[in-house]
Amino acid sequence: MDWSNIPNWISSVSSMAALLFAAVAAVAARNVYKIESARDQANAELRAERESMERRDQAALVSAWWGYSSDAGRPALDWGVFIRNASETPVYDAKFSVLSLDDPNLGERFEMAVLPPAAEPVFRPIALTAPNSTEFRVEATFTDSSGQRWIRDKQGRLHELGPKVLVWGEELRINALRRFFSEFLATHGVDAQLRSGQFEELFDTLRDPNDAVPVPDILVGPHDWIGILAERRMIEPLRLSPRHRDAFDPLAIDAMTFRGELYGIPYAFDAPALLRNVDLVPAAPASFEEMIHMGQELLRVGAAEVPFAMQVPSPYYLYPVLLAAGGELFGRREDGGLDTGEFRVNTPRSRAALERFRELGLAGLGCLRPEIGRIEAVDLFITGRTPFLLCASRVLREAQKAGLNLAVEPVPPYRGFAPVRPMVTVHGFCLTRRGRNKTIAKDLIVDHLTRTAVSSSLSEIWPHVPVRLDALERSRGAEPAIRAFYETFRSGDPIPSMPEMGDVWRALKRAEVKLVDGAESGPVARQLAKQLEELTNDRPDAAGRQRAKGRLD
Structure with missing residues (x-):
């Protein structure tokens, strides 16, 4: 044994021990960091939840509903909107929409710059004629004392209102719709953010969400998207009352329906x-x-x-x-x-x-x-x-x-x-599952964009065959080309919306290229x-x- 190497051995063992100690210390520090990080994240989530509840405290005390009021001196009943701010501070820029459950053409909107606290609700009579006055509901948007905007929907549910509604679709149609999106959203203090893109890009964004690329609230596109989007749970079913459905050409409703659920609100027909x-x-x-x-x-x-x-x-x-x-x-x-x-x-x-x-x-x-x-x-x-x-x-x-x-x-x-x-295309609006402003987006496509005046105005800006029956009759009478287009496909078949339809189109496209080239x-x-x-x-x-x-x- 060479005793002269003992110092080197001792030095090596000491170095190994130091390295081992450093490694153990690093592992321990990492575990401590993970524990502290998890604790910080849990605390942050708890604070966020507490702050959210605190934000809701005032908003939860603001409400509006449809009803009637009678004066002792008058036999008739006044139908209208009851409004109440039961909190201790005012809310601002309050906007109210009276909406019919069956007919989007019936309704009224009004505003109040300030809604002060009150022990009793304020009543505002509304002169709307309808077969049954109980068919109306009220939606309210307002800003609380901290500057947060809220919406209480027509079912009475309260939601935070984001500053923008993101709409995505094909460029020409998006541009034609821009005015109708912006007009409605501006009445609620919300901006429309419009983006155009190809379906493949849109599909990738919905399938693999990225915080850097916001998920749209509304999709504008042809109905043959619906099968794959619904199967992947990227869009939500929508509800229309029977009378509201009857306002549309049945072919359009059928095209927007997948496996018994309505997944889109139609607005236009098209066909070759x-x-x-x-x-x-x-x-x-x-x-x-x-x-x-x-x-x-x-x-x-x-x-x-x-x-x-x-x-x-x-x-x-x-x-x-x-x-x-x-x-x-x-x-x-x-x-x-x-x-x-x-x-x-x-x-x-x-x-x-x-x-x-x-x-x-x-x-x-x-x-x-x-x-x-x-x-x-x-x-x-x-x-x-x-x-x-x-x-x-x-x-x-x-x-x-x-x-x-x-x-x-x-x-x-x-x-x-x-x-x-021919195969008939129905263009419409779909609501995404992961959109950040779904409540106001749903009102936009279900209530506002289905009004006859909007449908008729849109067809003047962008020539197309409307799907609302009253707007369709008006367009057929005023525009011979639109009437002729409708006649060419009224006995056609809606494009199947099965999930594989995009792949079917791509296979046909490849075959077409070969045939044109002479195969x-x-x-x-x-x-x-x-x-x-x-x-x-x-x-x-x-x-x-x-x-x-x-x-x-």
């Missing part, structure tokens, strides 16, 4: 239709072949560049052309509706229809080309370079601004086939059928039945 330049083609074509022939004759004399135009790729517009040629995407139930449990894209009729669509592309007439997207297709039509455009109603404003003499017509079928029943229709149909079956073959349909495989007969 054919726009015809009457100056280029005075008479409507009787068939799809005749339409193409008319366009080719104009090409022959140099009066047009393309016989017929539509956005590529767009499965929404592919669908009516598929039907026009005798094809199908889904089967049909006994009641005539679409059977989403059965795909029929690989039947002989559908394969023949896909081949006819292929002939419109690069392998045939060249009407459809990959470089003709929405902007290019619309530009071809409004500049008079094509006589026909397959499009939705959003193009009406651009065509009217261009001064075109146009007609709106159904997509004509190929000879020997039935009239086309053989048979292999495309078989591959499309396989993709669609894989999407849904393990899921029961809306009636709980196991989904069928695609038909080959």
